[in-house]
Amino acid sequence: MMHQTIRSGSPTVPDDRGVHLRLDGLSKRYGDAVAVAGLDLAVPKGELVALLGPSGCGKTTTLRMVAGLIKPTDGRIVVGGHDITLMPPYRRDMGLVFQSYALFPHMSVAKNVAFGLEMRSLPKAEIERRVKEALAMVRLEALAERKPRELSGGQQQRVALARALVIRPSILLLDEPLSNLDAKLRDEMRNEIRDIQQSLGITAVFVTHDQVEALSMCDKVVVMRGGKLEQVGTPVDVYEHPTTPFVASFVGRTNRLEGKAHGDGRVTIGSSEIRVPGRPGGMVEIMIRPHRMKLVETGSGEDVAAEGMNRAAGRLSRVTFIGDLLQYHVDVDGTEIVVEAASDHGRGFRTVGSTVTVLWRVEDTMVFGRSA
Amino acid sequence: MTAIAASMAPATPRLALGRTGTAIALLLPIAVINAIGFILPVLNLLRMSFNEALAGGGVREAFTLANWTGLFGDTFYVELIVNSITVSLGITLATLVVSYPIALYLHRSSGRWRTFLTVLVISPLLTSAVVRTYGWIALLAEQGPIVSTIAAMGFSPPRLMFNTTGVIIGLTEILMPYMILSLLAGFGRLDPRVEEAAMTLGAPPAKTFWRVILPLTLPGIALGCLLCFVLAVSSFITPKLLGGGRVFLLATEIYDQAIVTLNWPLAATLSMLVLIIFGAALGAYARVLRAID
Secondary structure, three states, X not given: OOOOOOOOOOOEOOOOOOEEEEEEEEEEEEOOEEEEXXXXXXXXXOOXXXXXXXXXXXXXXXXXXXXXXXXXXXXEEEEOOEEOOOOOHHHOOEEEXXXXXXXXXXXXXXXXXXXXXXXXXXXXXXHHHHHHHHHHHOOOHHHOOOOHHHOOHHHHHHHHHHHHHOOOOOEEEEEXXXXXXXXXXXXXXXXXXXXXXXXXXXXXXXXXXXXXXXXXXXOEEEEEEOOEEEEEEOHHHHHHOOOOHHHHHHOOOOXXXXXXXXXXXXXXXXXXXXXXXXXXXXXXXXXXXXXXXXXXXXXXXXXXXXXXXXXXXXXXXXXXXXXXXXXXXXXXXXXXXXXXXXXXXXXXXXXXXXXXXXXEEHHHOEEEEOOO | OHHHHHHHHHHOXXXXXXXXXXXXXXXXXXXXXXXXXXXXXXXXXXXHOOOEEOHHHOEEOOOOOHHHHHHHHOHHHHHHHHHHHHHHHHHHHHHHHHHHHHHHHHHHOOHHHHHXXXXXHHHHHHOOHHHHHHHHHHHHOOOOHHHHHHHHOOOOOOOOOOOHHHHHHXXXXXXXXXXXXXXXXXXXXOOHHHHHHHHHOOOOHHHHHHHHHHHHOHXXXXXXXXXXXXXXXXXXXXHHHHHOOOOOOHHHHHHHHHHHOOOHHHHHHHHHHHHHHHHHHHHHHHHHHHHHO
């Protein structure tokens, strides 16, 4: 990987149409530890892009470099054709929403929202009008004179959102904004943030470790691991066509098997054999989504090996009821496979210990070559 | 063993105190000590301030307002009071200005470095104020390093000792550890994320300081100022030595009246006045805290 050194002086960069935010070989090292390693990314104007990954993957560091709160070791940050790598945060015109809200505790809600406008020395009347608008947008007009500590977590997060948006930033940055909210509120805020982002047509970068947030809210998902890009694509792409086993297992649930491919579409796993798409060879990792699999009782007549289907026989070791779903844990040759089925009024429980057959389509089998 | 202990437990008589009872029992020793060692002497002092002073150090039991009216009728004492309060406020302000950056840096540092710096900040307290004052006398003296350096640079050498300047310099340094510790104790609300939020919203460092950092550290500032003001008003050795008998403050005057002139009723009156000033300072502190919240 070639590392570019930080360039300054030439503020303009050849324009690439439609790209609003571009990261060129962006890196951050702390001594020997690499937090972000040569990240290249282009965010088109008006898109909401998720940086998704486990903690420590460098997603927050990347966001903080874009905001100007961390100085990159290498690489460039380009916004609208201007190199802003060395620009201090207070000139960057970005709205940042923190996981911990970071509201000013000594100011009222209205004062919090007005802060960015006051820093821009706008006339008083305009500040008042825009604060009102912003608070109306997040439905908090009634709480304008309250102090942050008098608000609930969800209300505080909406103030933080209003405060970041009222300055009409060029880019909205969201650092795990929903992580401190409870599940129900999180769903609400997810839709709210998405609606506001779309109605304003603002370019936004959303850092999260929650694949549901990334998939449901964003135009594009950037999966990161160990400071590097693992895969960039639409939510459907990343979920349905993961390019690496890491993406397959991090985005959505998967069953993971290991086997030996014969180069003709057949893979031997333990004592059984399945078919996979393509003609891989050597040692392979097999991933199958639990909801793509079907459980049938052995000997029920449904378990015949149809064309284009894989089958595996096993023993039902556990059934978990999780409301909308039933999870069947099947022991196939000592490997546990999880099958998910929609729960129909609590029906569909099968006897634990019975012999069952798992069926899934060949095309739903994801295969990854094993380098080692 | 445990079974035996458990079965025996109900047999031992329990002190049925309850929560409040326990609190009172725990507070009783210090309450007694405070009553005997502080409240009684203060009441005694109050009584003394209404007694009549006789020539040669005698005291006659009486009830006269002469000490109090004499105090406010005498321009020397009015000036003394005003001077004491102004000098103490000046010392408090100087201590705050030099301590604040140190406290902010300490607040932001972490790990062993922070421990080391904290010890460094507190270490002057290991030496008595007398020793440190003599240190300042050596430094500020007419032939001392500071004055001679200034003279060598071609400026007319200033008087840094045996005047109010010397007292302010000495007391500022002596009070710094108290100020720094108070500031640190009051910096709890200062969250680095909040400073970052201010910056991303367009506030340059100076504006971030005035609009966010300073307001959030006001509780620490109020606490440190209260403590240092009280210590400055009541400090006696440093003004005595660095003032060289030319700086007249309440604490030094109380000493002179009680020990040199032997006018105990006047000394008691001045002492009560200092207590009133402390009360006013506490009241101001409470008001500031309420305003911050």
